Amino acid sequence: MSSQAATLDATDPLAAYRDAFDLPPGLIYLDGNSLGALPKAAKDAVSQTVEMEWGHDLIKSWNSHEWIKLPETVGEKIAPLLGAAAGQVICADSTSVNLFKLITAALQLRPGRIKIVSQVDNFPTDLYMAQGVVEWLGADRAQLVTASAEEMIDNIDGDTALVMLTHVNYRDGKVHDMARITQAAHEQGALMLWDLSHSAGSMPLALDVLGVDFAVGCGYKYLNGGPGAPAYVYVNRRLQDKVTQPLYGWMGHAEPFRFSSTYEPAEGVWRFVTGTPSVIAMQALSAALDMFSTIDLAQVRQKSETLTTWFIDCLADCPDLELISPIRPAERGSQVSFHHPQGYAIVQALAAAGVIGDYRDPDILRFGFSPLYTSYAEAERAARLLRDILNAQTYLEPVFQVRQTVT
Amino acid sequence: MSSQAATLDATDPLAAYRDAFDLPPGLIYLDGNSLGALPKAAKDAVSQTVEMEWGHDLIKSWNSHEWIKLPETVGEKIAPLLGAAAGQVICADSTSVNLFKLITAALQLRPGRIKIVSQVDNFPTDLYMAQGVVEWLGADRAQLVTASAEEMIDNIDGDTALVMLTHVNYRDGKVHDMARITQAAHEQGALMLWDLSHSAGSMPLALDVLGVDFAVGCGYKYLNGGPGAPAYVYVNRRLQDKVTQPLYGWMGHAEPFRFSSTYEPAEGVWRFVTGTPSVIAMQALSAALDMFSTIDLAQVRQKSETLTTWFIDCLADCPDLELISPIRPAERGSQVSFHHPQGYAIVQALAAAGVIGDYRDPDILRFGFSPLYTSYAEAERAARLLRDILNAQTYLEPVFQVRQTVT
Numbered sequence: 001m002s003s004q005a006a007t008l009d010a011t012d013p014l015a016a017y018r019d020a021f022d023l024p025p026g027l028i029y030l031d032g033n034s035l036g037a038l039p040k041a042a043k044d045a046v047s048q049t050v051e052m053e054w055g056h057d058l059i060k061s062w063n064s065h066e067w068i069k070l071p072e073t074v075g076e077k078i079a080p081l082l083g084a085a086a087g088q089v090i091c092a093d094s095t096s097v098n099l100f101k102l103i104t105a106a107l108q109l110r111p112g113r114i115k116i117v118s119q120v121d122n123f124p125t126d127l128y129m130a131q132g133v134v135e136w137l138g139a140d141r142a143q144l145v146t147a148s149a150e151e152m153i154d155n156i157d158g159d160t161a162l163v164m165l166t167h168v169n170y171r172d173g174k175v176h177d178m179a180r181i182t183q184a185a186h187e188q189g190a191l192m193l194w195d196l197s198h199s200a201g202s203m204p205l206a207l208d209v210l211g212v213d214f215a216v217g218c219g220y221k222y223l224n225g226g227p228g229a230p231a232y233v234y235v236n237r238r239l240q241d242k243v244t245q246p247l248y249g250w251m252g253h254a255e256p257f258r259f260s261s262t263y264e265p266a267e268g269v270w271r272f273v274t275g276t277p278s279v280i281a282m283q284a285l286s287a288a289l290d291m292f293s294t295i296d297l298a299q300v301r302q303k304s305e306t307l308t309t310w311f312i313d314c315l316a317d318c319p320d321l322e323l324i325s326p327i328r329p330a331e332r333g334s335q336v337s338f339h340h341p342q343g344y345a346i347v348q349a350l351a352a353a354g355v356i357g358d359y360r361d362p363d364i365l366r367f368g369f370s371p372l373y374t375s376y377a378e379a380e381r382a383a384r385l386l387r388d389i390l391n392a393q394t395y396l397e398p399v400f401q402v403r404q405t406v407t
Numbered sequence: 408m409s410s411q412a413a414t415l416d417a418t419d420p421l422a423a424y425r426d427a428f429d430l431p432p433g434l435i436y437l438d439g440n441s442l443g444a445l446p447k448a449a450k451d452a453v454s455q456t457v458e459m460e461w462g463h464d465l466i467k468s469w470n471s472h473e474w475i476k477l478p479e480t481v482g483e484k485i486a487p488l489l490g491a492a493a494g495q496v497i498c499a500d501s502t503s504v505n506l507f508k509l510i511t512a513a514l515q516l517r518p519g520r521i522k523i524v525s526q527v528d529n530f531p532t533d534l535y536m537a538q539g540v541v542e543w544l545g546a547d548r549a550q551l552v553t554a555s556a557e558e559m560i561d562n563i564d565g566d567t568a569l570v571m572l573t574h575v576n577y578r579d580g581k582v583h584d585m586a587r588i589t590q591a592a593h594e595q596g597a598l599m600l601w602d603l604s605h606s607a608g609s610m611p612l613a614l615d616v617l618g619v620d621f622a623v624g625c626g627y628k629y630l631n632g633g634p635g636a637p638a639y640v641y642v643n644r645r646l647q648d649k650v651t652q653p654l655y656g657w658m659g660h661a662e663p664f665r666f667s668s669t670y671e672p673a674e675g676v677w678r679f680v681t682g683t684p685s686v687i688a689m690q691a692l693s694a695a696l697d698m699f700s701t702i703d704l705a706q707v708r709q710k711s712e713t714l715t716t717w718f719i720d721c722l723a724d725c726p727d728l729e730l731i732s733p734i735r736p737a738e739r740g741s742q743v744s745f746h747h748p749q750g751y752a753i754v755q756a757l758a759a760a761g762v763i764g765d766y767r768d769p770d771i772l773r774f775g776f777s778p779l780y781t782s783y784a785e786a787e788r789a790a791r792l793l794r795d796i797l798n799a800q801t802y803l804e805p806v807f808q809v810r811q812t813v814t
Contacts, residue, residue: 022462031466038462046457046687054634055429055445059438059763067634094682096656097504104543120668125657125682128670132655136511137543146668218683227461227474227686248539249503250532259768261527261553263535275501275532276625278688279634280453356466361666 008376033368036224045287077289083206099129101245106162113161160190168198168333202334225285249274303371305329314383349395415783440775443631452694484696490613506536508652513569520568567597575605575740609741632692656681710778712736721790756802
């Protein structure tokens with residue numbers, strides 16, 4: 001380890017959080033932007049939920065352990081990470097399903113407007129959900145228009161109901177300018193929906209201040225809620241009582257235990273809840289979120305910028321790696337991506353050497369840096385191993401084929 | 408315990424399965440039709456999933472532990488419980504969200520027909536989801552028509568796209584005649600959707616033989632998959648490639664890892680999958696389902712009928728309790744419901760005495776009998792305690808207020 005890495009780690013105000021996670025000894029895990037590591041508190045919460053709440057207290061737990069309130073209690077733990085005051089975030093379903101709710105809600109709030117504008121390189125499931133809405137409602141009621149990041153704003157016009165975009169691009173890690181794009185949408189009378197899956201928990205966000213209308217995100221990346229953790233929905237308070245969404249489930253009913261045969265939407269953001277969520281999954285995420293109550297997100301962002309910069313600097317002497325993430329720290333999320341024609345084989349070779357990165361077609365090496373559990377020494381060691389592999393071209397040897405799959 | 412109960416228990420071919428569950432000692436749990444008890448195998452599977460798969464193997468588990476296949480592998484474990492050949496059941500989302508997929512699919516398969524016919528006393532969330540579809544598509548494209556159980560069939564006509572019904576009614580436990588109603592729907596060219604939440608796992612089903620088109624159900628009642636366990640979708644093979652559903656999530660894409668910006672539905676029933684499921688919840692359900700591989704559902708149904716009959720017989724001398732479940736065992740699911748004007752207070756008093764039943768507005772006492780872990784001796788003891796409470800009117804005393812909530 002260099003003295004520089006040692007100094008950076010010694011002065012890292014977040015260093016103590018590493019101990020809050022169960023990570024395999026010796027492994028350098030640079031894929032927390034795909035699946036966050038296991039918080040010890042989540043492990044304990046799952047045991048408690050299964051053995052005591054489900055196993056012992058059984059059906060009573062809906063009340064005695066407040067399972068019934070979980071969409072709200074977990075949502076309220078997420079809210080500060082988004083810069084959202086209370087009463088605007090609920091935890092429910094998957095990001096995909098939540099996108100469907102909000103895309104349809106936007107069309108309802110902007111009658112007469114049919115355009116949904118997004119970026120052609122938006123995360124695929126975001127585009128798919130918009131396509132599903134468009135095909136379901138018909139071209140006379142909804143249309144999806146996609147453009148490059150540069151041209152997207154030019155496509156927002158008086159026929160645009162919704163602009164939807166992922167805040168941090170999953171391939172290159174570029175951070176979109178939330179203030180500017182939100183303002184551009186609003187200037188045309190359109191609503192703005194941000195997918196925060198690749199940013200929440202890794203940087204401060206300011207949905208309320210920027211007047212964002214809608215947001216979604218997943219619980220399993222920087223929030224560390226576990227594989228396939230429930231997702232969340234943000235609906236700005238000013239819109240909540242003006243709109244519903246078509247997935248009229250019992251948990252979003254005004255009086256779910258009246259067992260009325262007619263749907264009546266709950267007050268506020270609860271109407272964006274649909275069916276019964278996995279309680280075990282909710283409790284894991286809930287426990288994972290608790291650590292954020294003592295964390296300063298400005299420090300997280302500061303470390304994220306320094307850590308990714310450090311990793312890039314450690315690879316400055318690798319001419320074959322083409323950095324595709326923005327070189328300016330303020331413009332990238334907590335990830336670093338490179339082009340390399342042998343990207344897939346290199347990620348395999350790195351995994352064999354104890355460094356878990358990620359690969360995305362066609363030739364992208366992607367490294368996520370979770371400031372809560374990744375050290376500067378690890379970033380340096382990962383860079384050195386990557387450099388060694390590139391220099392020795394060991395990635396051309398057959399390696400154990402594990403293809404990382406899920407973003 | 409009576410000698411009759413002792414004999415019934417001694418000759419119960421399913422008695423050994425009780426030991427597969429973690430149940431609190433001394434508690435008589437008659438609410439498995441709302442939340443199934445904890446299988447020991449599910450507890451172990453959750454620990455394994457959290458500690459080894461998530462904690463240790465991290466992102467690699469999507470492949471090495473086949474997380475990516477879970478919707479299918481869990482679905483295939485459910486299929487035999489439904490009388491479904493392979494390739495027709497996937498596990499995903501909640502029952503509510505799955506209803507939305509299938510209601511919209513039915514309208515797509517029957518262009519020109521707009522009626523969705525159901526029973527006015529169908530489970531509320533089923534009706535709500537249909538109402539959501541109707542309100543979003545507009546009355547010219549979809550309408551919901553509800554009628555009493557008796558009159559429902561008369562409402563099915565040449566304008567009916569879909570008939571949807573819960574197989575076992577959640578209040579009175581009446582089993583609807585799946586063969587007759589499915590045939591009535593088909594005779595009018597309509598599709599048939601069954602909600603099996605209150606029947607799967609407690610009786611044999613025969614979706615393929617009856618030519619049922621669609622089915623949904625939850626994983627947390629007789630399947631014992633844990634609170635809010637993922638739900639499932641059955642789509643008859645003959646329909647799978649003719650239809651999509653509007654929730655175009657990445658997991659239902661033909662090539663999810665190509666990250667194409669255009670949705671293309673996966674082959675077969677996979678196109679009914681949407682976003683990333685909770686892996687922990689899926690693995691709990693998966694482990695819970697394993698016990699069914701050695702279980703004869705005909706024996707389960709036989710015990711269910713005998714057990715509920717035994718409970719009813721033990722209460723024959725309680726004139727104040729009005730049985731609302733069918734008296735003929737073949738006509739009821741694995742539950743027994745009574746009217747009593749003090750139903751809520753009685754269920755509370757029973758809980759204080761160690762018997763967990765359930766209450767439903769306005770005055771229904773509901774007792775579920777899970778044949779895998781409920782004994783005849785327990786049914787007898789529960790009946791005796793209920794009779795004692797009724798005779799002594801102890802339910803009129805203040806009791807600890809725990810209101811059971813979730814069906």
